[in-house]
Amino acid sequence: MRFLRESFIIFRRQLRMNLRNPAWVLIGLMQPVLYLFLFGPLLKPMAKQFGYDNAWTFFVPGMLVQLGMFGAFFAGFGLISEWRDGVVEAERVTPASRTALLMGRLWRDLLQLFVQAMVLVGLGYAVGMEAPARGVVAGVVLTLLVGGACAAASNALALTTKSEDSMAPIINVVMMPVLLLSGILLPMTLGPKWLERTSDFMPFRWIVDAVRSSFLGDFGNDKLLWGTGWAVLLFALAMWWGTATFRKENA
Amino acid sequence: MIEARGLVQTFQSREGKAKKEVRAVDGVDLDVAEGEVVGFLGPNGAGKTTTLRMLTTLLKPTEGTARVAGYDVVKDSVQVRRRIGYVSQSGSTGSLARGGDEVVDHGMLYGMSQREATERGKQLFDQLDLPGLWTRQPKAMSGGQRRRLDIAMGLIHEPTLVFLDEPTTGLDPQARANLWEHIADLRRRRGATVFLTTHYLDEADALSDRIIIIDHGKIVAADTSDNLKAQVSGDLVVLEVSDPDRVADAATRLESVAEQVTVDGSHASGRVRRAAKAVPGLLRDLQAADIDLESIEVKRPTLDDVFLTLTGRSLRDAEASTEKADPETSKEK
């Protein structure tokens, strides 16, 4: 109870500051729109090649996971300037739970992601995506798990490096292989065998596959199982790391 | 209220390739009684902030123990946190938030209800001269206003023990004087115990019952300002003699009560312990010997004299040398 209350105080503070910044709201809402309308048309003629009848049903789940991961990767940057302002130290000197300090911030990131996901899915349906409701729900839940994991990791990284200059290159280094090997934009089956095998080692690929099959309404295969397993595992690891950095002295 | 024994904090710092261990705090013992206002004085880089961060549970001591407000800072950190207020050196408000929101949220993290925190926050804004700033962003406030906002945050939950880290650094003289009033009020109005760090001598002198001097991570003295000054160097007594030929005679008389007597033109000067007590006798002595004085001047020793006697350098020099040796601390906001 106390934990939820403390998380809520942090969440409300974060949200209040974000909502006062119209650029944040606008960019957040425009992101899914731009992805869908500027990148979608490029893929459309190729969908048949991937074995998809409906290009949007292939494309929207990928975009969803991409939004979840990449938006969240940058969540930590805000924390660095908060740390510099002394906000993190001021929060750590109160008796509030250290996990709540992280959780409140994650809720904000997850709310943002949820709204973006709704915009994306809504627009997807509008342009002709075909997906069963329960598949979309499962896909969005998976996306929120991945997004939460990335946001927690990003916050942990922020408090560890305490500098935008050293954090940005690390994020770039992580993002490149994730983007290239997870099949977000084009399916990995398109490439040669060795590339596909390499991507087997990329947890995010399993999650993208899982979200795609749930959008297809295909709950029977083990893709969904693997993806869910990875998402839960990543989320747990990132939460553990994030809490540890907030708990650590000197943060 | 505070009882620390053998506090040590070491940091790993990198100098080029070689790793170096810095003992920022090196065996500090502290005792602060309830209701005291204690000034923790030392040059930049002496280890004041590091000590404070250990006492406020933000940093785990490398060695040593501390009990604050009745609880151990490591084992019962949550209990300590509930009872103390902390105003950090670098401030505590988000630049994008609004003053009132920051104060209320902070109070709520201490378990206050929103209504309670708002009421108390508004009260504090009045007392700390922050009228009309409830909805202003800290970045749009003056340095003094922002500092008072930090203090309001530190006081929102009515702590009985308040830590203030360099509360007036970077403020103009008027804002400093104003803030001193508010700090003095902390005890007058609330009976709070106050532990404040400063590298300004006048600030330590003006605000505290007792002064603890730290240098290179070690406590070099702890006493009331008057005792420190009396114990160390005595008052400076300067006699201006009417007849220049009698200066040597005057100096001899002065020597009976003073140390380090020097003569300069028509002036004889020396250090006298408890001058207020010794000077009447000295004057009688001089009169009996028919030595007329143009003037007599008694200068109380300053804390800088104290620091000089204890460490062999003046506080100002200490500042200059640490700043050179340690660009990190001078960069600190």
Ligand SMILES: Nc1ncnc2c1ncn2[C@@H]1O[C@H](COP(=O)(O)OP(=O)(O)O)[C@@H](O)[C@H]1O
């Ligand atoms: N996080 C840190 N990492 C490495 N060195 C530190 C750290 N914090 C403080 N120091 C060093 O410890 C010494 C004492 O610093 P500090 O406690 O901030 O001094 P003061 O508050 O008296 O100016 C300085 O030499 C400073 O550079």
Ligand SMILES: [Mg+2]
């Ligand atoms: Mg300091």
